[in-house]
Amino acid sequence: MPLPIDKESAGYRFYKTLNEDVRLKSNEYGEWDLDFENYDWVNVTGVDSLVNACIIAIMTRLDELNYTDLYEGFGCRIHELIKRNKSRNMIYQMEIFITDVLLNMRRVDKVNYVNVTDSPDNQNYYYRVNFSVTCIHDEDVEGEIIEESIQI
Incomplete structure (x- = not known):
């Protein structure tokens, strides 16, 4: 049985090109x-x-997810930086890797900004990623701007 969908919502009616998904949530550890x-x-x-x-x-x-051709080239290179020494250049590389992965998404029209913050709230082993993208829209008008912050 498929999951229930609110077919009256604006997201369903005007942004069908953004597809459907199962909602994610983060815990206090950034998982x-x-x-x-x-x-x-x-x-x-x-x-x-x-x-x-x-x-x-x-x-x-x-x-x-390289076990099928459907996901070939999918994912972010940010994980290559896990054990590197922290530097301003590494923060810049993280921003570039995240920008690249967002630009490769069909649902994203443009990336407005990506900002990576080192050690947010004095948590030495974490980074905060703030990003803003403009999505595609079903009509021939400019899409909505989405801003999000995640901790990794």
Whole structure:
């Protein structure tokens, strides 16, 4: 049985090109997992689906899903930097890798900005990623601007 969808929502009616997805949520450690309500997955459409897709693309290692041609080249190179010494150049590389993965998404029209912050709230082993993208739209008008912040 498919997940219930709110067919009256603006996300479903005007942003069908952004697809549908299962909602993700983050815990206090920056780990992401599926969101459940009443023992079932929560379905999202429209802009919420795009936010999920961006998080999945950033958090997936490049070619991690390489077992099928469908996902060839999918993922982010940010994971190559895990054990490197911290530097301003590394922050710049992270921003470039995230920008590249967001630009490669069909649902993203343009990337407005990507900012990486080192050690947010004095958490030495974490980074905060703030990004803004403009999504594609079903009509021939400019899409909505999405801003999101994630901790990795």
